[in-house]
Amino acid sequence: MFARQFVRVPQLSRGLASQAGPLKKLPPAVLHLKSGQSFTGRSFGAPTSIFGETVFSTSITSYTESMTDPSYRGQILVFTSPLIGNYGVPSNKTPIDSQDVGVLLESSGIQCSAIVVGDVAEKFSHHSAVESLASWCNRHNIPGITGVDTRAITRLLRDQGTTLGRLAVGDDVTAPAPDAHEYWDPSIENLVDQVSTKEPYTLNPTGNVKIAVLDFGAKANILRALIRRNAAVTVLPWNYDFNSIRDQFDGLFLTNGPGDPMQCMDAALKLRTTLEEWDRPIFGICMGHQIIGIAAGLDAYRMTFGNRGHNQPVLALASSGSITAGRVYVTSQNHQYALKLQDPFPQGWEPFFINCNDSSVEGIKSTPGSGKKVWGVQFHPESAGGPLDTIEMFTDFIAECLAHKMQLPPVSGQAMSTDQAVPSLEGLLA
Numbered sequence: 526m527f528a529r530q531f532v533r534v535p536q537l538s539r540g541l542a543s544q545a546g547p548l549k550k551l552p553p554a555v556l557h558l559k560s561g562q563s564f565t566g567r568s569f570g571a572p573t574s575i576f577g578e579t580v581f582s583t584s585i586t587s588y589t590e591s592m593t594d595p596s597y598r599g600q601i602l603v604f605t606s607p608l609i610g611n612y613g614v615p616s617n618k619t620p621i622d623s624q625d626v627g628v629l630l631e632s633s634g635i636q637c638s639a640i641v642v643g644d645v646a647e648k649f650s651h652h653s654a655v656e657s658l659a660s661w662c663n664r665h666n667i668p669g670i671t672g673v674d675t676r677a678i679t680r681l682l683r684d685q686g687t688t689l690g691r692l693a694v695g696d697d698v699t700a701p702a703p704d705a706h707e708y709w710d711p712s713i714e715n716l717v718d719q720v721s722t723k724e725p726y727t728l729n730p731t732g733n734v735k736i737a738v739l740d741f742g743a744k745a746n747i748l749r750a751l752i753r754r755n756a757a758v759t760v761l762p763w764n765y766d767f768n769s770i771r772d773q774f775d776g777l778f779l780t781n782g783p784g785d786p787m788q789c790m791d792a793a794l795k796l797r798t799t800l801e802e803w804d805r806p807i808f809g810i811c812m813g814h815q816i817i818g819i820a821a822g823l824d825a826y827r828m829t830f831g832n833r834g835h836n837q838p839v840l841a842l843a844s845s846g847s848i849t850a851g852r853v854y855v856t857s858q859n860h861q862y863a864l865k866l867q868d869p870f871p872q873g874w875e876p877f878f879i880n881c882n883d884s885s886v887e888g889i890k891s892t893p894g895s896g897k898k899v900w901g902v903q904f905h906p907e908s909a910g911g912p913l914d915t916i917e918m919f920t921d922f923i924a925e926c927l928a929h930k931m932q933l934p935p936v937s938g939q940a941m942s943t944d945q946a947v948p949s950l951e952g953l954l955a
């Protein structure tokens with residue numbers, strides 16, 4: 526028989542809530558929801574009260590990447606994972622050259638309005654960490670609340686949907702909860718305009734395919750994924766008149782971005798012209814996918830609580846490049862809106878992926894007979910954080926752009942053989 530062994534694991538990180546002393550020293554904070562509930566905990570980060578849209582993410586790791594993702598702009602981010610901050614925060618600086626996007630994380634600063642955690646780690650340990658989560662939040666003027674029941678908050682948000690909120694700290698803690706009409710609603714603002722580049726710029730100018738990127742609030746890893754495949758990347762403001770310069774490019778990419786896609790109708794209308802008149806490859810992620818769908822004639826709707834996390838399974842309904850129909854891919858997601866599944870799909874378009882949990886549309890593509898090479902995916906193939914199951918979609922896109930440039934036959938689009946059963950559109954709608 527084996528003797529039972531007790532192994533002492535060095536405790537690298539402990540949450541504040543488990544340390545009665547330090548937690549008690551933190552000043553109080555209250556999270557108010559417009560639906561009437563309030564949660565009292567302790568404040569960390571900036572001593573600033575803030576309004577926002579309260580959303581939850583089921584990601585277990587990568588809090589630094591999520592918090593710097595511009596798609597979280599205006600949102601109070603609740604982490605369902607109970608201990609956050611235990612590996613600290615790295616420096617966001619990288620050596621800048623033309624191959625580099627200039628940041629290590631997903632943008633130059635924290636983009637969400639506030640964070641809500643069960644137990645923030647005061648001590649942190651990681652070879653690249655330079656500061657604690659609390660100190661990083663403080664430097665970026667972002668408040669946090671710890672010591673609240675994030676499971677209870679998440680269950681509320683699941684039932685009633687994404688809810689406007691206010692994180693009250695300092696003197697505001699004792700003030701009554703705001704009246705319903707006082708809650709600020711980020712969805713009425715054009716958040717994309719706040720995070721998109723104001724001026725065009727080019728990265729890796731000597732790359733062998735020229736890609737224009739419409740920037741709705743690009744995560745840096747999207748730009749890295751294109752540059753690593755040796756694309757010359759020209760980043761344009763979200764509403765740039767791409768049609769006036771399109772012949773300079775071998776492909777068009779539309780990025781992720783915050784808020785309601787209907788705030789970006791200007792971009793969708795311009796893209797409709799591009800789709801009608803231009804036959805080069807186009808790829809869009811999340812907001813970019815929604816804009817492609819709207820331009821193609823699909824409707825977008827607001828989901829109850831959206832999908833945010835790094836564990837969302839999607840089923841491929843069609844084969845294209847590295848993607849095989851009938852396979853399930855685990856994906857990284859952060860969205861509140863989705864395209865409506867309709868039958869028939871607009872002519873020349875077909876569903877590409879479907880979410881295995883809620884059957885929402887996870888991707889669309891141009892049909893093989895349409896003469897076009899256009900894909901949109903609701904999830905984030907570039908990850909950061911999350912699984913890399915679909916990262917080769919970037920390789921597929923660049924390969925299509927190169928094939929078009931060299932006037933070679935298309936490399937994807939022919940159905941690949943699969944012995945997996947793929948559900949029909951009628952079946953999915955039934």
Ligand SMILES: NC(=O)CC[C@H](N)C(=O)O
Binds near residue numbers: 780810
């Ligand atoms: N990550 C994204 O691009 C999100 C798109 C859009 N803002 C949504 O919430 O659905």
